[in-house]
Amino acid sequence: MTLSETRFLDVPGGTIAYGVTGPENGPLVVCAHGMGDTRAAYRLLAPPLVQSGFRVATVDVRGHGESSTGWASYAPEEVAKDLLALVRHLGGPAVLVGSSSSTAAGPWAAKMAPDDVAGLVLISPFVRDAQLSWFLRAAQGAVTHSPLLWTMYYKSLFPVIEPADLGAHLRHLKATLKQRGRMAATRGVIAPTPVRWTEPAKDVRCPVLVVMGDRDPDFPNPEEEARMAVDLMAPVARLAMIDGSGHYPYQDRPEATTEVIRAFLKESVSA
Numbered sequence: 001m002t003l004s005e006t007r008f009l010d011v012p013g014g015t016i017a018y019g020v021t022g023p024e025n026g027p028l029v030v031c032a033h034g035m036g037d038t039r040a041a042y043r044l045l046a047p048p049l050v051q052s053g054f055r056v057a058t059v060d061v062r063g064h065g066e067s068s069t070g071w072a073s074y075a076p077e078e079v080a081k082d083l084l085a086l087v088r089h090l091g092g093p094a095v096l097v098g099s100s101s102s103t104a105a106g107p108w109a110a111k112m113a114p115d116d117v118a119g120l121v122l123i124s125p126f127v128r129d130a131q132l133s134w135f136l137r138a139a140q141g142a143v144t145h146s147p148l149l150w151t152m153y154y155k156s157l158f159p160v161i162e163p164a165d166l167g168a169h170l171r172h173l174k175a176t177l178k179q180r181g182r183m184a185a186t187r188g189v190i191a192p193t194p195v196r197w198t199e200p201a202k203d204v205r206c207p208v209l210v211v212m213g214d215r216d217p218d219f220p221n222p223e224e225e226a227r228m229a230v231d232l233m234a235p236v237a238r239l240a241m242i243d244g245s246g247h248y249p250y251q252d253r254p255e256a257t258t259e260v261i262r263a264f265l266k267e268s269v270s271a
Contacts, residue, residue: 018058
């Protein structure tokens, strides 16, 4: 399920696992997945970007995949520091691609080190904290303690189209999440709150592409949520809605999603 040979980078507090492929002189793109996932989430997006001349690094966010466990914090500003360390290690600047929870790290990185961040692609970002009833909070607690329940929830995020290899990816996630410390990392992403990126959003100056599936079940109104994200970073941000897509457009509508991301990348950095 991995995209390329796993490499490791030591950063303060632990070790980050990543893979990189593409031409050494290609513009760098660094992809970070959402909570409870691994860098294999980008198995359908990375190859066509590499074919277009980009050097693509996919990262196991701290505590996930093959990265080390037991981190003191999973806050987006800390994840941003990990991504910036990788960008510098590989020779940036880079366009940072985030998905779901990891989108929160992008604006922090762009604020902390604008010279290292050439652009941001934010896929399915959360702008508002979900207001959960006691029942939904209990359900969230159960899901984030069980690899089986987590993979069932993950499957529900493809309400229209399921990737042909979704079953294999779910088995990969379930096996990974059974490892000691992985579910704790998943819970850590949303503790105490998943939305922290709106604070630095006003300071983002690089080009930004917000990508959202119009059938994303994580939002009552996906397009409204996406437009709120764009408004926070106006005038540098733009929106691409993916028809018939759920929470992971780069998995259920990879061709359409790749097309809009590739166009943004070629406009933002020369390939």
